[in-house]
Amino acid sequence: MRKVILVLFCLILLFFLAGFLLFNGVIWFVYPDKNQYPVRGIDISHYQGDINWEKVQKENLDFVFMKATEGDDFVDHQFEKNWQGAKSSGLVRGAYHYYSLRFSGKIQAENFIKTVPDDPDMLPPVIDLEYGGNSQQRPGKEDLQRELNTYIEMITQVYKKQPILYVTYTFYQDYLAPEFNYYHIWIRDIYAQPKKEIMEKWTFWQYKNRGHIQGIKGFVDLNVFYGNEQQLKQMCKNLNAEYDKE
Numbered sequence: 001m002r003k004v005i006l007v008l009f010c011l012i013l014l015f016f017l018a019g020f021l022l023f024n025g026v027i028w029f030v031y032p033d034k035n036q037y038p039v040r041g042i043d044i045s046h047y048q049g050d051i052n053w054e055k056v057q058k059e060n061l062d063f064v065f066m067k068a069t070e071g072d073d074f075v076d077h078q079f080e081k082n083w084q085g086a087k088s089s090g091l092v093r094g095a096y097h098y099y100s101l102r103f104s105g106k107i108q109a110e111n112f113i114k115t116v117p118d119d120p121d122m123l124p125p126v127i128d129l130e131y132g133g134n135s136q137q138r139p140g141k142e143d144l145q146r147e148l149n150t151y152i153e154m155i156t157q158v159y160k161k162q163p164i165l166y167v168t169y170t171f172y173q174d175y176l177a178p179e180f181n182y183y184h185i186w187i188r189d190i191y192a193q194p195k196k197e198i199m200e201k202w203t204f205w206q207y208k209n210r211g212h213i214q215g216i217k218g219f220v221d222l223n224v225f226y227g228n229e230q231q232l233k234q235m236c237k238n239l240n241a242e243y244d245k246e
Contacts, residue, residue: 029191030207037224039232041065043096043206046078048216053085055215063092063225063232065126068116071100072107075115083117092232094123096166101144102135105151113158121236124161126186127151129176130168144175161235166206169198184235186223202226203235 041063044051064086067076076082079095086093097112112125127148139147152163166186167176177199186204187194194202203226211222225232 028208028210030189030193032193032205032207032224037205037226039063039225039227039229041091041204041223041225042211042213042216043067043221043223044078044082044216046076048078048218048220050078051082051085052215053089056085056091056213057089057215059213059215061091061213062229063094063123063223064089065094065096065123065223067128068095068097069108069111070098071111072103073111074098075111079115092121092123092236093119094126094164096126096128098128098133099148099151100135101137101139105147105149106154109151109154112155118159122159123232123236124164124184125155125159126164126166128166130166130171130188132168141175145179148180164203166204169195172199 039062041061043065045067064082066079066082066086068079069075083093083095095112095116097108099108116125129148155163162183164184164186165176165180166188168188172185172187181199181201184203185199185201186206187199187202188206189195190207190209194205204223205226206221206223208222210219213220
């Protein structure tokens with residue numbers, strides 16, 4: 001009986017230890033192969049607070065995406081500081097807009113355009129499309145696509161680059177597939193390799209939301225790019241940057 005109790009105690013202890021290590025990002029569900037995905041980066045917002053970019057520069061990173069705007073009028077109060085800090089660190093930088101289901105594409109595009117400088121060396125603008133933290137309003141697929149196309153047309157005219165769509169599987173399947181399949185996709189999957197049965201091609205993959213990086217307090221999202229450094233820089237230059245991902 002004592003042996004059974006001891007075994008149960010050890011199992012419970014291991015369960016809580018694994019939970020603790022997962023919560024703190026010490027161990028994780030998936031580890032992208034560094035040989036297959038050598039180009040790595042992070043995405044940040046005001047939740048990361050003040051960042052020490054000199055320390056970030058010492059990490060083996062290639063790119064950073066940062067939140068700029070959300071909805072019709074929200075501007076991330078750390079954006080300008082992060083925008084300049086990322087440039088000083090030498091990272092390839094990009095900005096994203098958290099797209100609200102509540103507001104029109106036009107007013108959201110205006111918010112992004114007046115906030116984010118037109119830097120020819122930046123990555124294409126990102127549109128963050130997900131349910132988490134979004135309005136409870138759920139427009140029809142045709143309505144959402146119409147407003148999203150308005151947003152895309154406006155930002156493409158300004159930045160001369162085809163945007164990147166950050167998506168979750170559910171949002172992608174509900175609203176975007178197959179009409180938006182030709183856009184560069186940034187997929188969130190923190191549990192496994194992106195599912196080919198849902199999307200055949202992707203450009204960026206957010207694989208961890210509890211990463212640790214020098215110069216950043218707390219957790220930070222970790223990402224990989226499906227390509228090499230030259231292809232990453234090519235995305236900054238071309239209106240419709242395409243390359244063979246196979």
